[in-house]
Amino acid sequence: MSDKERNTHNIDKVQLVYARVLEMVSHVGIAFLAAGYIVYVLQLLPVSVPIDAIAGNWHLKASEMQQKLHTPAGWSILSSPAALLQGDVVSYLSIYYLAMATVVCLAFASVIFYREKNYLYTTIALLQVVVLLVAASGLIH
Amino acid sequence: MSSATRKILVSCAATSGALAFLFIGTNIVYAIPPHVAEQTAWWVWMILLFVFSFILGIFSVLAGVGGGVLFVPIVSGFFPFHLDFIRGAGLLVALSGALSAGAPLMRKGLADLKLGLPMALVGSISSIAGALAGLAMPANVVQLLLGLAIMGIAALMMKARAYGTPDLKEPDALSKMLQISGIYYEESTKSDVSWQIHRTPLGLFLFMIIGFIGGMFGMGAGWANVPVFNMLMGVPLKVAVATSGLVLSINGAAAAWVYIFKGAVVPLIAVPAIGGIMLGSKIGAKLLTKVNTRSVRMIVIIMLVVAGLRSLLKGFGI
Numbered sequence: 451m452s453d454k455e456r457n458t459h460n461i462d463k464v465q466l467v468y469a470r471v472l473e474m475v476s477h478v479g480i481a482f483l484a485a486g487y488i489v490y491v492l493q494l495l496p497v498s499v500p501i502d503a504i505a506g507n508w509h510l511k512a513s514e515m516q517q518k519l520h521t522p523a524g525w526s527i528l529s530s531p532a533a534l535l536q537g538d539v540v541s542y543l544s545i546y547y548l549a550m551a552t553v554v555c556l557a558f559a560s561v562i563f564y565r566e567k568n569y570l571y572t573t574i575a576l577l578q579v580v581v582l583l584v585a586a587s588g589l590i591h
Numbered sequence: 592m593s594s595a596t597r598k599i600l601v602s603c604a605a606t607s608g609a610l611a612f613l614f615i616g617t618n619i620v621y622a623i624p625p626h627v628a629e630q631t632a633w634w635v636w637m638i639l640l641f642v643f644s645f646i647l648g649i650f651s652v653l654a655g656v657g658g659g660v661l662f663v664p665i666v667s668g669f670f671p672f673h674l675d676f677i678r679g680a681g682l683l684v685a686l687s688g689a690l691s692a693g694a695p696l697m698r699k700g701l702a703d704l705k706l707g708l709p710m711a712l713v714g715s716i717s718s719i720a721g722a723l724a725g726l727a728m729p730a731n732v733v734q735l736l737l738g739l740a741i742m743g744i745a746a747l748m749m750k751a752r753a754y755g756t757p758d759l760k761e762p763d764a765l766s767k768m769l770q771i772s773g774i775y776y777e778e779s780t781k782s783d784v785s786w787q788i789h790r791t792p793l794g795l796f797l798f799m800i801i802g803f804i805g806g807m808f809g810m811g812a813g814w815a816n817v818p819v820f821n822m823l824m825g826v827p828l829k830v831a832v833a834t835s836g837l838v839l840s841i842n843g844a845a846a847a848w849v850y851i852f853k854g855a856v857v858p859l860i861a862v863p864a865i866g867g868i869m870l871g872s873k874i875g876a877k878l879l880t881k882v883n884t885r886s887v888r889m890i891v892i893i894m895l896v897v898a899g900l901r902s903l904l905k906g907f908g909i
Binding site for chain 1: 629633634636637671672673675676679683686687690691693694695697698699700702703704705708709711712715716719723726730768769770840841844845846847848849850851852853854855856857858859860861862863865866869
C-alpha cells in the first residue's frame with residue numbers, strides 16, 4: 451500500500467467529499483478574489499464609490515463611512531443588474547463567495563451523512579448551514 | 592557551510608528582521624501624524640499592507656499561530672484604518688487561510704469533521720454574538736479589551752506546553768454519543784494513531800467563549816482552539832491544529848457576515864491583507880525546517896506584548 455493510500459484508507463467518505471469540494475471552491479475563490487481586485491483597483495470597470503473617497507474616510511467607523519459615502523453593505527451591492535458591471539461590486543462579490551464557501555462544503559457533507567444514515571451529523575451539518583445562511587441573509591445585524 | 596551554521600544564520604537574520612520590523616513599526620506609529628497619513632496615496636498604504644501582511648504570514652507560520660491573531664493588533668497599531676475595517680479584514684484573513692489549507696488536512700484524516708462540527712456549531716453562533724457586541728461597542732473599549740486579550744494570548748503562548756499524543760484512558764459519554772474518535776496515519780513513525788476525546792461538555796463551553804472572542808475582535812482563534820482540543824480534550828496535536836482550521840473556517844464565515852452587513856468589510860483593505868498573509872504563509876511553511884522556530888515564537892510573543900500594550904494605550908486615549 452502506498453503512503454497516499456495509507457493516508458486515506460481510514461478516512462470517512464464524507465471527509466473526502468468535503469475535502470474535494472473545499473479544494474474546488476477555495477481555488478476558484480482565490481482566483482476570483484485576485485481577478486476582482488485587479489478589476490477594482492485598476493478601475494477596468496466603473497466603481498460605485500471612488501477609491502479616493504474610501505481612502506479619505508477609512509479612519510471613520512464603518513457606520514460613519516457608510517452614512518457619508520453610501521458604501522455598499524451586504525446584498526445592497528446587487529441593487530440593480532447594472533451593479534454587476536461595477537469594479538467594486540465584483541470585488542465585494544469575490545469576498546462574499548469566500549464567505550459562502552463553507553456553506554457549499556457543509557451542504558455536500560450533509561447529503562453524504564444522510565445517505566450513510568448518520569442522522570445525528572446530518573442534523574448538525576444542516577443546523578450549521580442554517581446558522582451560516584441566517585448570518586448571510588443579514589437578518590441579524 | 593554546515594546545516595547547523597546555516598540554521599543559526601537564518602535564525603539570526605529572522606530575529607534581527609523581526610526586531611527591526613518591531614522597532615521601525617513602533618516608531619512609525621508615533622512618528623506619522625494623521626495629516627501625513629492622509630497625504631500618503633492610497634496605493635502606497637495598500638502596498639505597505641500587502642508587504643506587512645506577507646511578513647506577518649511568514650512569522651505566523653513559523654510561530655505556529657494563525658495570521659488573524661497577529662493581524663488585528665499589529666495592523667490596528669500601524670495603519671490609518673479604523674478598527675472596524677481591520678477586524679473585518681482579520682476575520683477574512685483567518686477564514687481564507689483555513690480554507691486554503693483545509694483540503695489536504697481533511698484527506699489525511701488530520702482535520703476531523705465529527706470533532707470539528709459540534710464545536711463549530713456552538714462557536715459560530717457565539718461568534719455572531721461576539722461580532723455584534725464588538726461592533727456595537729465604542730472603539731476605545733474594543734481597543735482596551737483587545738489589548739487585554741492580546742496580553743492574555745501572549746501569556747498563554749508562553750505557558751502552553753502541547754502534548755503530541757495525549758494518553759487518554761476513557762472517552763466521555765457525550766463524545767461517544769457524538770461518535771468522536773479517529774485514526775490517522777503518522778508518517779514519522781509509519782503507523783496508524785487512534786485517538787478519542789474526553790471533557791467534551793467543557794470543551795463545547797470553551798468553544799462558545801472562544802467563538803465570542805474571535806467574533807468580537809475579528810481574530811482567528813487557533814491560539815485558543817488548539818490548547819482546548821489538545822490539552823483539555825486529549826486530541827493529538829496534529830489533529831488539534833488541523834481541526835482548529837476547520838472550526839475557524841466556519842466560525843470566521845459566520846462572524847464575517849455580520850461585519851459585511853455593518854459595512855466593515857472594504858475590499859480595498861481586505862484583499863491585499865488576505866493575499867499577503869496567504870503568500871507569506873506559503874513562504875513560512877517552506878522556511879519552517881530552516882529557522883529556529885523557538886526564537887521566532889519568542890519574537891512573536893514580544894510583538895504581541897508590544898501590540899497589546901499599544902492597544903491598551905489607544906484604549907486609554909494615550
